Amino acid sequence: MEHNDPLARLRVAAAARDAAGLRRAARPRTPDHDGLIDLASNDYLGLSRDPRLIAAAVRATERWGTGSTGSRLVTGTTGVHAELEERLAAFAAAPRALVFSSGYLANLAAVATLGAGGLVVSDAGNHASIIDACRLSRSRVVVTPRKDASAVAKVLADREEEHALVVTDAVFSVDGDLAPVAEMHAAARAHGALLVVDEAHSLGVVGDGGRGAVHDAGLAGAPDVVRTVTLSKSLGSQGGAVLGAPEVVETLIDTGRPFIFDTALAPAAAAAALAAIDIVGGHPDLPRQARDNASALARMAGDRGLATADPAAAVVPVVLGPPDAAVRAAAMLAELGVRAGCFRPPSVPSGRSCLRLTARANLSSDDLVVIGRALTAVAEMKVNV
Structure with a gap:
């Protein structure tokens, strides 16, 4: 068999997607969303163009430059990153916070690192970043029906692995419904598992002052709960973070590949997120x-x-x-x-x-x-x- 055109299969697949109505395109928009009312972005609090965030980003750029210049463990950690981690943890009532260059990478780090070599129980409605993190964990992964804490408990009870991790979105990204966080935590704790909750769509929107679904469930200080968040939605900036116990953060710093090998978040984005936390805390x-x-x-x-x-x-x-x-x-x-x-x-x-x-x-x-x-x-x- 001859193999003359390595792109032929890509053209065939593209034609099939076209026939199914599944072709996509990245279309540049104007700063004002082409004059349309924006119901498509994740700018939930309308902060992405707030003058206070813009001014904070400009000041950070003037002081630190346009890029972070390296990974977090080399030259990429600035005073802005350290302050953001401290203030983000305080806002969400978390023991510690660790900032990443995206929420996607925060999920990859939390799930793939903390779940490695054990059992990962993942909700069927979880975001693609969680699905990819489960694959990267090289663990046995069991997908349970959406929001089904009893199914999670059964999988955990029947496991042979020494350690296990349960992961769920807090607010599911398309359907917009809330996970039963308290019930998921009860199932995880009863069977000695760590619970990871992705608060991408809940931080800044859900609960008292927008502190998220875990805080609203009274679990913000629970040592066996890890939260992942994004800075690119309610906080109007860019980046992500993991919130959790000191042992969690230290493990990610020592062994989390998405933390160790990725260029750090730009100082401008970190400063804008800091300004957003001030605004949300004050309003x-x-x-x-x-x-x-x-x-x-x-x-x-x-x-x-x-x-x-x-x-x-x-x-x-x-x-x-x-x-x-x-x-x-x-x-x-x-x-x-x-x-x-x-x-x-x-x-x-x-x-x-x-x-x-x-x-x-x-x-x-x-x-x-x-x-x-x-x-x-x-x-x-x-x-x-």
Whole structure:
């Protein structure tokens, strides 16, 4: 057999994706989202363009330069990184914090390092970064049904491995519902397992002052709970972090490959996240505003026959079924002044393609009127298909 064209299979696969409505493209946007109301980004508190964050990033750039210049263990740790870790831990009532250059890497480090050589029990609804981390752990991985603490307990009870780790999103990134954190922790603790909770979509939105789902469940200081967070959503910046006991942080520093071998977060991003923590800490109403606006979006969708549950945080899904229906709906919203996320397989299961509407604390009443008209058009389109 001749092997003359190593790219032929890629063209065939691309054609198949095209036929299935699964082609993607990275399209540059303008600074004002092309004049559209933004319901697509993860800027839940509307801080990404806040002048205070921008000023903090500029000052850090002028002092430290544009890049961190190296990995955290060589030249990449600055005073800004150290202060961010201290303040982030204090905000979330965590013993320690360790900053990474992305939330994705924080998950890879936490799960792959802490779960290595044992059993990892992962919720079926978990984010892709957790799935990849499970694979990298080289451990036995068992996927349990969404939010099923009893299934987790059974897997842990039946295990032969000496140590185990349970991992779940706090708020699931597409459906927007809240994991039963307290029940998951009870199952993990009863069987001597460590619980890792990804708070990417809950920090800054869920609980008292936006301190997250683990804090809201009364588990912020629990030594057997590890939290991963992102700085790129509610905090309007870039990067991620792991929050946990000193033993957890020290293990990641000593052995966590995504920490040891990655170039550190740029000082500008660390400084912007620091400014965001100050703002959220001083304005505890911001998380409630984001949740209230999410509830308003859900009510509007439900009133128009686009059924969706009351959201736990800022994510509101509108399930449309096939990929082409979601693509058409997203295009229709854009024509009517609204930018929404369009999620298709593999981001969601087959038959669950959807619009993902993400609320922001700074949505105005005028914004909600425009969004309501756009959702009416989507509902009419769905009925007429």
